[in-house]
Amino acid sequence: MEFETKAIHIGQEPDPTTGATITPIYQTSTFTQDGLGKHKGYEYSRTGNPTRFALETALASLENGKYGLCFASGLAATTTILCLLKSGDEIVAGDDLYGGTIRLFNRVFSNFNIKTIYVDCKDPKNFESAITPKTKLIWLETPTNPMLRLCDIKSIGGIAKQKKIMLCVDNTFASPYFQQPLDLGADMVVHSTTKYLGGHSDVVGGAIILNDKDIYEKIKFYQNAIGGTPGPFDSWLVLRGIKTLAVRMKKHEENAMKVAEFLEKHPKIKKVNYPGLKSHPQYELAKKQMSGFGGMISFEVNGDKEATKKIVESTELFALAESLGGVESLINHPFTMTHVGVPAEHKARLGIVENLIRLSVGIEDTNDLINDLKKALES
Numbered sequence: 001m002e003f004e005t006k007a008i009h010i011g012q013e014p015d016p017t018t019g020a021t022i023t024p025i026y027q028t029s030t031f032t033q034d035g036l037g038k039h040k041g042y043e044y045s046r047t048g049n050p051t052r053f054a055l056e057t058a059l060a061s062l063e064n065g066k067y068g069l070c071f072a073s074g075l076a077a078t079t080t081i082l083c084l085l086k087s088g089d090e091i092v093a094g095d096d097l098y099g100g101t102i103r104l105f106n107r108v109f110s111n112f113n114i115k116t117i118y119v120d121c122k123d124p125k126n127f128e129s130a131i132t133p134k135t136k137l138i139w140l141e142t143p144t145n146p147m148l149r150l151c152d153i154k155s156i157g158g159i160a161k162q163k164k165i166m167l168c169v170d171n172t173f174a175s176p177y178f179q180q181p182l183d184l185g186a187d188m189v190v191h192s193t194t195k196y197l198g199g200h201s202d203v204v205g206g207a208i209i210l211n212d213k214d215i216y217e218k219i220k221f222y223q224n225a226i227g228g229t230p231g232p233f234d235s236w237l238v239l240r241g242i243k244t245l246a247v248r249m250k251k252h253e254e255n256a257m258k259v260a261e262f263l264e265k266h267p268k269i270k271k272v273n274y275p276g277l278k279s280h281p282q283y284e285l286a287k288k289q290m291s292g293f294g295g296m297i298s299f300e301v302n303g304d305k306e307a308t309k310k311i312v313e314s315t316e317l318f319a320l321a322e323s324l325g326g327v328e329s330l331i332n333h334p335f336t337m338t339h340v341g342v343p344a345e346h347k348a349r350l351g352i353v354e355n356l357i358r359l360s361v362g363i364e365d366t367n368d369l370i371n372d373l374k375k376a377l378e379s
């Protein structure tokens, strides 16, 4: 079955009790039992809920994974994975990560004596050199946020396999429509379903998808034991979102490509980061490991912080906001917004400078978006 069909049908059969075509929102915390030890597969909604289960099944199939588990946020999913580690263990992570993931590694799990070593993710050899006998997990995000750099999942997966270390890939930016890390050798995929999977900026959620039964059973135990689970309505919103993921992603990409080309030619722009541009230093890798380049762009403006501020405050269609992946276009200043909590030295190393702007290109009309940016750049 192809991706578009799976997104609409897998896990989403008509409701067995009523025939409802669309999976109902089972807004209940508990389930009445027929007798002691006799229940219909559900007991309590933290442990399992039919609406959440439909979403877990659908997401697993979209990532070509056997198992899916959903969470109340992307960070709740990440937290649950980190609970597989023990005091003294180490994580080797790509250095260009979602700001909240860095904060979780550096300011929460560090308190439990779990150390994270960050490496430049462009060269797989950097991961290999940072591995010690204590390394238990490699953590990647690709394309990265906000610099849109790529990590070679297949090469890093090979290193992880050889050293018997788990590899987890945060696939939020590409979405399973454009990239399937499990097929490239990752052990686990993590998502903030808040972004492209939900797709309408109306829900916060997370997910983990994987193939290994033992790790699945451990994470499923932690999902229930820790309790960072999503409610039925939030699960339903994400399930509704993924039905249109394929058509949305195509339009996000079409618009992003045209916006990136427009920005690249504009005299006020110093540099554009988009994996679909031939000028991107990893364009060949992008073509190899992704089936499309996504809807995220970042760019540097010629000029100082004031000039940058003026641009992000002048767009009308691109709303000045954090988050990404919704149908509406957003503009963001990583230095003071999404990445404000990242240590200054870390920001400098990555190139998160004061004149960097990030766009989440929505699915509005292409020309309207370009005209909006054109006006803002001329203001």
Ligand SMILES: *Cc1c(COP(=O)(O)O)cnc(C)c1O
Pocket (backbone or CB within 6 Å): 073, 074, 075, 076, 098, 100, 101, 141, 145, 170, 172, 173, 191, 192, 193, 194, 195, 204, 205, 206
């Ligand atoms: C938003 C985001 C997260 C965190 O997800 P939440 O749902 O906000 O907790 C993790 N990784 C990436 C790449 C993100 O964009």
